[in-house]
Amino acid sequence: MPNQKDAAGRSGVAITYDDPFSHRSDPETGAGDSFIFDPDTYEFLGFRDTRTSHGRTYDQFSYLDSWAVTDKAKQRP
Numbered sequence: 001m002p003n004q005k006d007a008a009g010r011s012g013v014a015i016t017y018d019d020p021f022s023h024r025s026d027p028e029t030g031a032g033d034s035f036i037f038d039p040d041t042y043e044f045l046g047f048r049d050t051r052t053s054h055g056r057t058y059d060q061f062s063y064l065d066s067w068a069v070t071d072k073a074k075q076r077p
Contacts, residue, residue: 004036006046007061012036014048 004014014034034048046063068077 001034002039004034004048006036006048007063008046008065010036010045010063011039012045013039 001014001016004012006012014036017033017035034050036045036048037043038045044064046061048062049060051058051060070077
């Protein structure tokens with residue numbers, strides 16, 4: 001789905017994960033778990049989860065602020 005925003009407000013392309021075991025997934029509406037990527041570089045921007053609770057639907061967002069690579073587990077960059 002194009003023109004989706006992450007929690008930081010960056011526009012991207014969302015790929016919805018169709019979980020056959022989740023009642024929340026709906027590929028037609030984009031409801032469910034979505035990974036948001038930059039439309040040009042395909043860099044991972046963030047995650048969106050659409051949920052319904054007590055008759056209300058809401059989106060839960062997260063975003064990737066920074067990342068780093070280390071040589072060993074439990075090392076800090």
